Amino acid sequence: NAGVTQTPKFQVLKTGQSMTLQCAQDMNHEYMSWYRQDPGMGLRLIHYSVGAGITDQGEVPNGYNVSRSTTEDFPLRLLSAAPSQTSVYFCASSYSLGQDEKLFFGSGTQLSVL
């Protein structure tokens, strides 16, 4: 199993550009989520999904869109990148919808918006 795969690992964007961060898991996990990590702020939840076709907002959803058309994939879209979106992004998944399930994390995407 590859686990949770995120691409790309690094990305530089100009303000106003759009892009999609890809996330795929091969563990048949129902729950998937996106976090951003900023210095001194820990990880903050952007969006999450409890199954194909179901998504919801986390703590910091503004400027990001998600969709979940399959169990495996959960892409994160930046429609018009802003410097405030410079961050490290992590995708994570878990086996069940129970809150006690540990998360499996991808290796992260370092995004810089100039």
Added chain:
Amino acid sequence: AQKVTQAQTEISVVEKEDVTLDCVYETRDTTYYLFWYKQPPSGELVFLIRRNSFDEQNEISGRYSWNFQKSTSSFNFTITASQVVDSAVYFCALSGGDYKLSFGAGTTVTVRA
């Protein structure tokens, strides 16, 4: 709303010293789960432990131990006889009834040889 506070931003110790990381949480849920994750310099996030709100037993795993005290809303983590490989950022996290896992700001531990 739930909140996790890790008041210690950075801790530096010499190898073989013990180090305790504090975690204080706030939640209105009666059922909740607490976690610790480790982020070594390579950047990946590694699960260490989870504990539910009904289980206040302390836990020991090798050099790691966890002290859960519901009365003070704390879930502290101790590394005994620290090693250089323990150098990492450690995150405490809280999950309630809404599928949202809230993380603390993290504590950076540096273990010097």
